[in-house]
Amino acid sequence: MSNEATAYVLLEDGERFDGIACGADGHAVGEVVFTTGMTGYQEAVTDPSFAGQLITFTTAHVGNYGVSAEAMESGRIHARAAIMRAATNREDAPGAEGGWLDWLRDCGIPGITDLDTRALVRHIRDAGAMRGGVFPASLSEDDARALIAAEPSMAGRDLAREVTPEALVRLEPLGEGPLGSDGPTIAMIDTGVKSSIVRNLRERGATVELHPCGTSAATLLAGDADAFFMANGPGDPAALGYVVETLRGLVGKKPVYGICLGHQLLCRAVGLETYKLPFGHRGSNHPVKDLSTGRVEITSQNHGFAVRGPDGGERVETDEPVRWETDFGAAELTHVNLYDRTVEGLTLRDVQGATVQYHPEAGPGPHDSLYLFDRFIKEIAGA
Numbered sequence: 001m002s003n004e005a006t007a008y009v010l011l012e013d014g015e016r017f018d019g020i021a022c023g024a025d026g027h028a029v030g031e032v033v034f035t036t037g038m039t040g041y042q043e044a045v046t047d048p049s050f051a052g053q054l055i056t057f058t059t060a061h062v063g064n065y066g067v068s069a070e071a072m073e074s075g076r077i078h079a080r081a082a083i084m085r086a087a088t089n090r091e092d093a094p095g096a097e098g099g100w101l102d103w104l105r106d107c108g109i110p111g112i113t114d115l116d117t118r119a120l121v122r123h124i125r126d127a128g129a130m131r132g133g134v135f136p137a138s139l140s141e142d143d144a145r146a147l148i149a150a151e152p153s154m155a156g157r158d159l160a161r162e163v164t165p166e167a168l169v170r171l172e173p174l175g176e177g178p179l180g181s182d183g184p185t186i187a188m189i190d191t192g193v194k195s196s197i198v199r200n201l202r203e204r205g206a207t208v209e210l211h212p213c214g215t216s217a218a219t220l221l222a223g224d225a226d227a228f229f230m231a232n233g234p235g236d237p238a239a240l241g242y243v244v245e246t247l248r249g250l251v252g253k254k255p256v257y258g259i260c261l262g263h264q265l266l267c268r269a270v271g272l273e274t275y276k277l278p279f280g281h282r283g284s285n286h287p288v289k290d291l292s293t294g295r296v297e298i299t300s301q302n303h304g305f306a307v308r309g310p311d312g313g314e315r316v317e318t319d320e321p322v323r324w325e326t327d328f329g330a331a332e333l334t335h336v337n338l339y340d341r342t343v344e345g346l347t348l349r350d351v352q353g354a355t356v357q358y359h360p361e362a363g364p365g366p367h368d369s370l371y372l373f374d375r376f377i378k379e380i381a382g383a
């Protein structure tokens with residue numbers, strides 16, 4: 001696009017997009033995905049679920065309101081690069097503690113701007129998310145191709161091990177919830193949880209324990225948790241058989257909830273399968289229908305895999321709540337994505353548990369689904 005291109009995006013199928021280097025020097029390879037969120041660039045790159053991925057922003061401008069400690073979804077950037085139509089380093093926006101491009105550079109994360117992100121996104125939409133990289137113009141395409149080829153593909157990849165804490169972390173409540181000061185203790189299998197999920201639970205009076213993802217069911221059951229919570233996280237849920245096995249030891253013993261990767265793992269634990277979506281759902285504007293009320297929520301999403309129905313189907317063709325038989329009794333399909341009719345939520349009916357594929361914590365995104373945290377906390381108390 002630009003005459004003086006200083007960087008380029010190369011995809012594994014040979015498609016190339018030229019632009020201007022920004023952020024840190026050097027290259028980055030991984031899965032190239034796109035997000036349609038118009039805000040929340042800092043939350044996106046610090047969301048551990050983006051580990052191993054390069055984020056293409058479809059929004060026209062990134063960086064307009066700077067960066068701040070408050071917007072961190074974890075302790076560091078997990079995305080490998082930022083791919084943008086236009087980017088600014090504005091530092092003087094209200095609440096800004098620094099400029100976006102300075103911050104990317106200081107964190108060692110390469111970026112690229114002034115490329116045709118619409119063409120890139122349309123290509124991914126048609127051909128699927130795939131491996132690729134951001135490279136300085138000085139690096140030959142042959143060398144770039146070799147770097148891409150050396151990168152494992154996302155399917156089959158356990159990235160939870162790379163983002164899970166090394167040891168148990170226990171976090172005290174930050175407020176009072178629907179139960180007043182007598183909140184529950186929630187043990188989370190931390191496959192890469194976002195800070196805003198933990199904060200939403202703590203603000204509602206919960207004590208939250210973050211356990212390394214390899215923790216056994218026996219260890220988790222030996223603690224004083226009132227419920228178990230399955231976090232979001234990067235990689236392929238099908239590669240986390242050891243977490244699924246742990247979950248099979250927890251379901252039915254205490255309430256179990258899951259968000260995103262946690263939803264996928266809990267669904268696998270009750271006998272359902274997951275599969276890779278062609279290009280995933282990432283953004284803050286995905287309509288999801290609650291089948292029991294008919295209400296449509298505009299949700300925040302970030303996932304590349306999804307859950308199949310028990311018949312192996314990828315699309316839910318009904319608008320009525322459906323009952324499915326699982327290894328742990330009946331489950332009700334509660335939520336469906338209105339873009340592609342994929343599974344968005346499940347509630348277990350014979351044991352206590354519920355999951356959603358989308359992100360009720362809205363970090364970033366609309367607040368339509370925040371009520372789910374109140375519901376979780378009340379249900380735990382009633383258990």
Ligand SMILES: NC(=O)CC[C@H](N)C(=O)O
Pocket residue numbers: 049231232233234235236237259260261262302303304305306
């Ligand atoms: N946000 C998440 O938890 C993502 C889950 C999983 N890694 C996926 O891409 O589908």
